[in-house]
Amino acid sequence: MKISDIRRLYGPPSRQGFRALAAFSLEVNPEIKLFDLQLIEAVDGRLNVYPPKSGNGSLTAALAPSARQAIAHLVVKELHSEQHLYSRTA
Secondary structure, eight states, X not given: OEEEEEEEOOOOXXXXXXXXXXXXXXXXXXXXXXXXXXXXXXXXXXEEEEOOBOTTSOBSOOOOHHHHHHHHHHHHHHHXXXXXXXXXXX
């Protein structure tokens, strides 16, 4: 798996206290790429990955908890890499 097109998000938390930290694309393998996934921080500090929602609000993909954790780890690693450490986008 490979993270690409990553961008930090700086919006306010949701009413429930969840905060979107980043949006990114995920290359599962050379034949499959998912776009606009989000890394979300829960109120208790846990990180989770969510696929984008469709126009009617339903999810566009399903990810097993172990896959979500692995992807979240990759995103955090990428966010902490030097190339993204000081780049802030609105």
